[in-house]
Amino acid sequence: MKGHDILRVTAKALIPLILLFGLYVQFHGDFGPGGGFQAGVIFAAAIILYALIFGLDEAKEAVPPRALELIAALGVLLYGGVGIVTMVKGGTFLAYNALDPAHPTHGQHLGILLVELGVGLTVTAVMCAIFFAFADRGRRS
């Protein structure tokens, strides 16, 4: 979108704010509405906006598709990994109390934080990867 100065300037100002809001939704989900899923979608929206305004190639340089595939799997791995750790520490699968037996609520907080991070990583990466796949295909045909 060369020449669309208003769009470019507005997007440049908005994208950092959207990313920041995504992080807020991710880590403030314990206190207000939000959580990993919503944060992931907001984060992906910022990257997709970047791709729409500055072009697919620029976006792919900033966020390589190969990395997206790895991050998508990493999120699920982190989620399942928390479950495995709770089992190793003597609890049942995903029973976060086992993460900190002395303070069960601390264990719960840590577990929820990690699990939501896993969800956020996977959702961000998946949404971007799907958009890139569609946009790539649309450009070829």
Next chain:
Amino acid sequence: MPELVNIALLSFLVVITVVIIRSRDLFTAVMLSGIFSLLCAGLFTVMDAVDVAFTEAAVGAGISTVLMLAALSMTNSKEKVHPTNWGALIVAVLTGALLVYGTQDMPAYGDPGAPVHNHIAKRYIETSLVEIDVPNMVTSLLASYRGFDTLGETTVVLTACIGVLLLLGGRRREEDDHEGS
């Protein structure tokens, strides 16, 4: 006052649905379905379900609209006109009528005696603050009490990604090989 807002939002939803069905321009239909999701998010906010409203606004009105537009860029933006299929119409109307008939057995909106409020919800409300100590009960429900479900949902999202990449992104590996050789 909430009743007025509900009536306004719901009648907008009906109008938009009719316009989507009648429109032959797919671009219009996609944009209208985005607006439909945004109005749904408004409805959920009125019902105090802010987490659901948030997700609906971000996913339904945001990402899905963009993905639908991306899909549209690969195809025509006009719908082909087919002659009316009376058999399909009758099946659709009958199914719709059955579903409406089924709602007669559902408890009234906000009924405190509804089964959903008298099963396990009470226990979550009473003990989640002690057991999990997270102010947003939706988060403690989704991430802790039902952590297993959420793990499944996350896996579904990953599986969807793998499916799309296999179907649409397959040619990339070949190109990489050509560049490499």
